[in-house]
Amino acid sequence: MNNRSLIETAEKKAYRYELVRSGCCSSVVLALQEIFGMRNDDVLKAASCFAGGVGGTHNICGALAGGVFVLGLRYGWGVKEIAALLNGEPDPRSLDVILLTRKLVSMFNDAYKGTTCAEVQKKIFGRVFSSDNPQDIDEFEKRGGHTEIEGKPAVCPSVAGRVARWVTEMICEEEAKENKQ
DSSP states (O other), X not given: OOHHHHHHHHHHHHHHHHHXXXXXXXXXXXXXXXXXXXXXXXXXXXXXXXXXXXXXXXOBOHHHHHHHHHHHHHXXXXXXXXXXXXXXXXXXXOSHHHHHHHHHHHHHHHHHXXXXXXXXXXXXXXXXXXXXXXXXHHHHHHTTSSXXXXXXXXXXXXXXXXXXXXXXXXXXXXXXXXXXX
8 A cells, every 4th residue: 555545544544433433542543553553452442541532531632642652652662672771771762752742742733723622622613512511412413523414524533534644644754764764
């Protein structure tokens, strides 16, 4: 699959998974795990806690958290790197994961004027919907939270798809740099 195809497929998968309310973080993580062959059910289970801005609290957007999870899976530090530090060896860690995460957060912030679920809702809907209030939940869905209305894409699935697209683009760019070296 070429990069353009990978990017479009990642976006569509994340959108589809979030459309059935699999959780915004889980939707991004699963789509990107499938695209890049990094399937890990434990990571997917951990990602489920980030739905609705971390347990429905409207904090960090789960879609953004999912993108960060995948960048960490791909470029993050593992036991080997931490063991080297504990053994007094030179720092083997790459700062690429930090720089890539910063780039993703910046892109998200530029698009949604914040990084929380509440800020995304405020930007798109002009208000925040309480996940504890049944009337708010109904109104959120009526306004397209997870529902396609009159041919318009659903909101949360679109955010998840967009993050999956950005992360896929970033990984493809990193792979192209690695292939040039």
